[in-house]
Amino acid sequence: MNTLKAMLLGTLLAAPTLAVADHITVTGEGQVAAAPDMATLMLGVTAQGATATEAMQANATQLTAVMDRLKAAGIADADIQTTGLQLNPNWTQAENQARRIDGYTADNMLTVRLRKIDGLGEVLDTVVADGANTLNGISFDLADPKPLMDEARKRAVEDAKDRARQLAEAAGVQLGGIESIIEGGGAQGPVPMFRMEASAATPVAGGEVTRSAQVTITFDIPDAT
Incomplete structure (x- = not known):
């Protein structure tokens, strides 16, 4: 026990x-x-030319008109930023022939902040009319x-x-x-x-x-x- x-x-x-x-x-x-009270656009211009210089000049002419239109809409310089710039050859190849360059394409992209979004649709229409032919997106946010x-x-x-x-x-x-x-x-x-x-x-x-x-x-x- x-x-x-x-x-x-x-x-x-x-x-x-x-x-x-x-x-x-x-x-x-x-x-x-x-x-939201603020929008961010990613837009730009794509232009072509027989030579690299012609492509860049055509792009510059169209983009200048777009930027002037943005500033006329009240968008400050600080809210317009170049975020992409490219110049590329256009390659072509015929049957049984070597590749060759057939002109150039110049791309210039802008990131634009709009602090007044009431007239956003009108801004888009006017910049497209002035030469903007690339739109890579739009986002909305708050300024504060x-x-x-x-x-x-x-x-x-x-x-x-x-x-x-x-x-x-x-x-x-x-x-x-x-x-x-x-x-x-x-x-x-x-x-x-x-x-x-x-x-x-x-x-x-x-x-x-x-x-x-x-x-x-x-x-x-x-x-x-």
């Missing part, structure tokens, strides 16, 4: 001790949407995204608190103070669609832009043992 008691006591002493976590860690998310981002952070924190309260209630414990906060996220939402149709002015749908925030918060559980 004494031997049996000794064996049971040894087994109990060797069993692992169960510890209760003394904190809850949750991740909260917040997102806010607003109408900070207020939207601030609100997204607040919503993320509230979401984290709400999740922590639900977990604590489900676990039957009291929720204590905040031990740590780690921020993440901040991604921009989907880019709105760009539509072109036959009309007096190219219709452009600005849609909405979003800012999202993510926070990971660790809460204390004061009664955990």
Whole structure:
């Protein structure tokens, strides 16, 4: 009997001790949407010529007219930037003959910021009429995204608190103070669609832009043992 008691006591002493976590860690998310007030265009001119010089000169003539039109529309010099310039030979090859150069193509791309998007469709139409024949995309954003981002952070924190309260209630414990906060996220939402149709002015749908925030918060559980 004494031997049996000794064996049971040894087994109990060797069993692992169960510890209760003394904190809850949750991740909260917040997102806010607003109408954009700024657009960025990527447009340019592609021109051809029999020689490299002719191609570059034709391109320069058309691009100068496009840039003059942009400035006449109230776009500042600081919002017009050359972001691509290329000059390439046009290769051709007849049957049983060596390749040869048949003229040149000059490409010049601009990135243009429009801080007033009400007349965006008209701007597109006029620059195309003046020689812009390449459009590589359009995106929308906010000139000052900070207020939207601030609100997204607040919503993320509230979401984290709400999740922590639900977990604590489900676990039957009291929720204590905040031990740590780690921020993440901040991604921009989907880019709105760009539509072109036959009309007096190219219709452009600005849609909405979003800012999202993510926070990971660790809460204390004061009664955990």
